[in-house]
Amino acid sequence: MVINSSFAVMHLSVAAVLISLVSFANAFTRNDFPPNFLFGAGTSAYQVEGAANEDGRKPSIWDTFAYAGNAGQFEGNGDIACDQYHKYKDDVKLMAKMGLDAYRFSISWSRLIPDGKGPINPKGLQYYNNLINELTSQGIQPHVTLHHWDLPQALEDEYLGWVSRRIIKDFTAYADVCFKEFGDRVKYWTTVNEGNGGAIAGYGSGFLPPQRCSLSSIYNCSKGNSSTEPYLAAHHMLLAHASAARLYRKKYQVKQQGFIGFNLIVFGLIPLTNTREDIIATQRAKDFYIGWFMNPLTFGEYPSTMKKNVGSRLPFFTSRESNLVKGSIDFLGVNFYNTFYIKDNPGSLQKKNRDHMADMAAEIKPYSGNGTYTYEFPVIPWILQGMLQLMKNDFGNFPIYLHEIGQQTRRNSSLDDWSRVKYMHEYIGGVLDMLRSGLNIRGYFVWAFLDVFELLNGLERSFGLYYVHFEDPSLRRQPKLSAAWYSNFLNNKSIDSKIAMKTEENSSVLANTS
Template sequence: MSDHLNIPDDFLIGTATAAYQIEGAVAEDGRGPSIWDTFCHTLGKIDHGHTGDITCDHYHRYQEDVDIMKQLSMDAYRFSISWSRIFPEGKGKVNQKGLAFYDRLVDSLLEAGITPFTTLFHWDTPEALYKETGGFAGRDTCYHFADYTRTVVNHFGDRIKNWITVNEPWEHATFGHLFGHHAPGKRNPWAFWRTMHHILLGHGLAMQAIRSEDSEAQAGLTLSYTPMHTRGTRPIDRDAEKTANAFMNGIAFDPVFKGQYPEVMWKRFRWFRPPVNEGDFDIIQTPTDFTGLNYYSREFVKGNRLVPGLRGSFVPRKPEPDPYQYTAMDWEIYPEGFSQLLMMMKEEYGNPTVYITENGAAYFDEERGGQVNDDPRVQYLKTHIQEVLKAKEKGVDVRGYFAWSLLDNFEWAKGYSTRFGLVYVDFDSGRRTIKDSGYWLQQQIARRGTLQSKQNNASLCSENQEAVRE
C-alpha cells in the first residue's frame, strides 16, 4: 500500500482527547470532583493505583499542546469539557474560573486556525450530582445535563460551532454500571439499561438546548461500534451473533435512528427494561447535524444455551505478540470493521453525515534520543483511514477523521500502562515528544488532495486532446 492515502481536500483531519484523561488540576480553580476522581482513589480500581490528578497537566500546558497541533497541521481538535469544572456540584452556581480555562483554550485554538469540536459529556459525572441523583441511572440527571449544556453553549456559542453531546453511551452504561470496571463501579443490570436510556434521553434534551442557544450550531452525539462475529456455523451461533450485535451496537444506534430498542433486546431482556415515558423516543430522535463514530476492533461470540438472554458467550481473545495484529490493549487489528460500520450507516440508517471521532492504537512506546519510532501505529492509522476513504468513495457521507489520541494519557482502568498518543508524554517531567505517527499524519495532511488534483489535470488534458482531434 502506498504511503500516500489520497485524502480529499474537503476531508477534515484532527485529533481527540477527553478532559479527565489529560487535564489534571483536579482541585484547582473551583473544580469539583467527578465520579472518576472518586473511583481512581478507591483501592484496587485502577492499574498500579494511577489517578488522573495530574496526568498530562494539559490544564497548565494547553498552549504547548495547541502549538503541537498547529505544527502537525491539524484541522480540528475534539476535546471535552469537564462538567464539574463548570458546575462543581453538577448544577447551581457556575464556576467562572472553569469557563475561563476553556475560554483560553478555545481562543488559542482559533488563533492557531484549529476548529474546536467540543464534547459535553465524556463519562465524568460530577460526584455531588451522582450522590444526589445516581448519575444517569437517575432520570433527573438528564435535565441537569441539559441545563449545563445550555450554559456552556450560551457562553461559547460565538466561537464553538461544532458540539458533541455525549460520548459512547454504551461504554459508560456497560463498564460503569454493569461490569463495574469504570466509574462509578456498579454491577447492576437494571442500572445498566436505565443509564443507557437516560444518556440517550440526555443527548436529546441537550440537542434541544443547543438549538435554543445557537441555531447555527452543528451538533450530534458520538456512538461506539464493535462488530460482533462468530466462527460457528450452528443456528445458535448465528443467533448469538445477532443478539450480541443488538446488545453492543443496536441498543445505541436504533433509538437514535429508528426510535426504538432492538426487538431482540426488548424481548430477551424484558426484566431489565428501563422505564420509558411517552415522548422519550421523540426527544432521543431530535434531529442531529452529524453522528460521531468511534471504532477500534471486533469481538467474537459463540452460541451457549446456558447464558440466558444472550444465548451466547464471548470468545476470549488469544492475542499474538505481534504489534501489527494486536495492540497493547489486546485488541485485534481489523480495519475492515470500518467498512462494515460505514456501509451499515449508509444502508441501514439512512446515510447521515458522520465523522470518525475516535480511532487509534495503544502500544508500549519508548522515547529514545528524542524520537519515538511507532511504526505499528503508523500502519494501523494507514489501513484504517484507507478503509474510511474507500467507504467515502462508495457514497458514505463521512466528512472527517479524528485520531485517538493527541497525547499519551490516563487510559481509564489501565492507568498509564498503555499509550495511545501521537505525542509521547513523559509523565514525570511532562515533556512532549512527537512520535513518528504524528509526523506521518502531518505528511498526509500536507499532501492532501495532491493526487486528486493530478487526476483532475489529467482528465482535463485528455478532454483538451479530444477537442483538438475533433
C-alpha cells in the same frame, strides 16, 4: 427471524477483502479526500487537563474511581495528567504545527459547574474560553464532548447520577451553559461519549466509573444492580441527550449554525462459525451494542430483540419521549478499537439474575489467531467498514465522525512507533475506501494527541502521537514517529530517511531518560 447474510459474507471473505485493501498502500494522499474532510486528534478532560484540585474544580466520579486504585498499578490518578490546563497554549502550537484541522476534547462538568448544578465556576469558564480561543486563532476547529465519563461526584452522591431521571434536567442545564458561553465558536457538540460502553461497563460489569455492579465476578463493586442499572443509565443518557438537542435546536442552532451528536463505541462483531445460530447471535449482539442506542435515535424505540430478552427491566419511552429522541442527532461519533467473535449462548437466558451479556444470549471471544487478547490492536479496517455499512443499511447514511481510533503500545517501548504508523496508514487508507463506497464519513480523529492518563491502565499504556515525559517536572512533549508521519500526511509530504533517523535519535533519548 431473518438472518442478516452480510455477517456470513464478512466472515467468509476475510482473505479476499484483506488482499483488496493492500492495493491502496502508498497510493493515497490527503488530496484524495474531500476538501471539507476533517483530520484531527483527541483527548478528554480528566485524561489530559490535570489541575484537578485547582481553581474551584471539584471531584468527578472518575476522580473517585482513580483514587480507589482502579487505574492500574503504575500511576494512580489524573491530578496532574498532562497538565494541559496550564500548557494548553504550547499544545495548541504543536497541533497547528502538525497541521490538525480539528481537536476533539471534553469539558469537565465539575470544573465548569463544580456541584453539577448551580453557580458557574468563573475560572473554569475562563479556561475553556481560553482554550477554544487559542484553537480558533490557529484555525483548528474545536469538537467538544460534554460528558466523557466524568460526572460530578456531587450528583452521584445526591441521586446516583445516570441511574436517576433527575440527571436529565441537570445535564440539560449544563449543556445550556456550554451552548451559551462557547457556541459562537464551537460548531460540533457531542453530548455523551460511548454511551453504550459507559452504561455496560459503569453499571453492569463495574470496570468503569462509577463502578456499580452486582453480578461481576471480576470487579469488586460495593453497590449497584447489574440487571437493571445499565438499562436505566442508557435510557437516561438518551433522554438527556434528546433534551439537550431539543434545547440546542430551539434556542441556538439557527444563530450558531452548529451540529449536535452522540458517540458510541462500535465493536467489530463477527460470527465465530458460519452456523445459523452464530449468525443470528451476531445480529442479536449488534442490537444489544448498537441498536440499543441507534434504534431509539432513529426510530424512537428499542430493538425488538431487547424488548423480548430484557422484558420489564428495559425502560420504555412514552410517545412524547419517543418523538423527542427520534431524529435527535445531526451526526454520530464512532470510537473503534476491538473486534470480537460472537458465539450463540441460549442457555444464559435461563439464569435468574441476568446482566446485559446474559440478556444478549451470546458469548464474545477475542479476535486473534491464538484466541487470546493481544497487546496491540489488530489492523482490520475492513471490519470497521463492514460494521459501518451495516449501520448505514439499518439506520441510514447519516454523517459519521470517527472520534477515536488509535493503537496502543507499552508506554516506554519506543518513540519509533512503527506499529502505530502502520495502523494509521491502513485505517486512513481504509477510510478513503469507505468514502468511495458511499459511506458518509466526515472526519478522522487519532486517539490520542498526547500520551494521556488512561482509564484502566494509568500511564502504563500509550496511545499518543506525542510522548510526555511524566518523570520531568516540565512534562516535556516529544514527537513520536507517528506524529511525523501524520504531519507529513496532513501536509502532503512523504516520510523519508531523515525522519527515520530522527526517530532513532529520539528513541535513544527516551531510553536514557525513562
